[in-house]
Amino acid sequence: MVHVEAARRRRLEPDTRREQILSVAIRLFGEKPYAEVSTTDVARIAGVARGLVNHYFGTKKDLYLEVVRVMLTVPSVAVERLAEGEPHQRADAMVNWFLDVVSRHSTSWLAAISAGGIAGDTDVDAVISEAVDVAADGVLAAFGLGDQPPEALRGMARSYVGLAIYTGREWLQRGALNRDQVHTLLTTTLLTMVDQVFPQAR
């Protein structure tokens, strides 16, 4: 006779348990949109009572914010290494780096990006906006505009990042563009913006 264990309750280190639940949440939110993932699902798959999820992460949205944060956390590159050579080379290197990162984590990246607002949700927007800020500052730094940039300049850089994001989706999600096309589009526009647009925001 098979011995059916009554799934005894196990007690883990808070950090361990927290991370375990988080990994389950990352997987689920990567598969289905926010509304279609219930904390009950997360708890059940993690083999845990639903109350525990709330205990560790507070509200469901808090958990989701944590997930998006992780998904958008990108191996921060040594930006200094990009800030070398001709402008054309810098743009090329930066775009390549972006495309590498994005294509490597494509599914989770797409999920996180298209989380752009739980229909305008303030908190989620803030998290994404922060990630965009980091990327934009990276762009500016690569062209030696990194220290104390005026707000307008940062706005323009963020716009460019927005273009990169949108074009990335066009490549990875829609499949309307291939990597080469995305590459030319992004390098070309980046160079024109650095040359002709950025100077307008002194």
Next chain:
Amino acid sequence: MVHVEAARRRRLEPDTRREQILSVAIRLFGEKPYAEVSTTDVARIAGVARGLVNHYFGTKKDLYLEVVRVMLTVPSVAVERLAEGEPHQRADAMVNWFLDVVSRHSTSWLAAISAGGIAGDTDVDAVISEAVDVAADGVLAAFGLGDQPPEALRGMARSYVGLAIYTGREWLQRGALNRDQVHTLLTTTLLTMVDQVFPQAR
């Protein structure tokens, strides 16, 4: 003594009632994000039983889709009028038209755009994506590339629209850019893309 009417039930034409409820929904979804608007709110403000909302619009998301559709429906311009003159003039006219439309309906436009996915919700994405398609086709038409464009070209045009959207937010929501700066950014990048990027997608 004040005569307190017992709010008698009133019977309207289905079309009228539907539109009345829809207008309330448009207002509410323009003010708060999706999750913070309940069909109960909509019904109460419309002075109607909640069941009626479901009766006319089906599910809550269906109602929301309808709202986003209306918000994104833009006075379609006579594109032909944009397709005149030098490329620089065409770009200028197109960007100006976009900025006019967007600034006029700024609040509802922002709400609809930042609805970009109820965290990746498929249906909402489809509606927004459709609006982007229309705009992208407009861009192509303005430069005489409108008939039977290859999919890659449409993808590039959509990317540009994505840039425009993102830059618009940077202007109207963040306030990091002023209209002039947005204008130069969009015209400059549009011209480079038409000149140097679009040709790559034959």
Next chain:
DNA sequence: GGCACTATTGGCGATGTGTCAATAAGCCCT
């Protein structure tokens, strides 16, 4: 004025979420 059509209501059942007191797992100390 009565009747039929149907717009409108109100309540039921199901699902999901946050909270909190009760429970028990596992370590420490004797």
Next chain:
DNA sequence: AGGGCTTATTGACACATCGCCAATAGTGCC
């Protein structure tokens, strides 16, 4: 080894929202 204590974990309660549907009552028509 065993009893006690900390606290990780549970389970249930209260509340909100949603979709659905039979019952109700305006309103125009004969």
